[in-house]
Amino acid sequence: EPEVTQTPSHQVTQMGQEVILRCVPISNHLYFYWYRQILGQKVEFLVSFYNNEISEKSEIFDDQFSVERPDGSNFTLKIRSTKLEDSAMYFCASSATSTQETQYFGPGTRLLVL
Amino acid sequence: AQSVTQPDIHITVSEGASLELRCNYSYGATPYLFWYVQSPGQGLQLLLKYFSGDTLVQGIKGFEAEFKRSQSSFNLRKPSVHWSDAAEYFCAVGGQAGGTSYGKLTFGQGTILTVHP
Secondary structure, eight states: OOOOEEEOSEEEEOTTOOEEEEEEOOTTOOEEEEEEEOTTSOEEEEEEEETTEEEEEOTTOOTTEEEEOOSSSOEEEEESSOOGGGOEEEEEEEESSSSSSOOEEOOOEEEEEO | OOEEEOOOSEEEEETTSOEEEOOEEEOSSOEEEEEEEEOTTOOEEEEEEEOSSOSEEEOGGGOEEEEEGGGTEEEEEESSOOGGGOEEEEEEEEEOGGGOOOOOOEEOOOEEEEEEO
16 A cells, blocks of 8 residues: 655754755655644644645744655655754655545654754 | 644543544534544554545444534544554544635644553
């Protein structure tokens, strides 16, 4: 069964450093998403991406964040200058269409900012 | 703004007992409702979803959920719990509030299920 994969599974970085989290969505899917979950809190929507542009983003997704689909398979989330409060589990998801399709989630990347 | 409330942070049941996990939502239009399950170290796996039609939906692993518009609820049930059901369960809402949506899901806090042998 096709699945969403994410790398790395864990990342430790120093505050102020740039990180890139990588995701490989399911191959025939067109909509891509990033969510995050701070320890003990809800899973929160960050951004949706379709047709090589951002469709929707949350208030969390400020200028420090960017997303990109650099090739036909990868979907990346970049945090330009990490803060302590960026420590969280980051989930990538993809769906075939937008609203009435299941979003398939990856296993997540746990980011720790020191 | 859309929101989801899962009142129970942690539930413990005995294996073989029935289970009900509560979910209440707030949404300005017709909601699309989902239950996801997360086992340790795993991603979020869809258990079931409701878009329209029959308000009682069946999912994988013997789970079902009932949409009750009057109560703004979408509770998850299972008649007999197995030890392998121990995990964290998330209710989520999405849809077309305001006429546009790009699939954004809003999640509840999650309910951790512990199963005693």
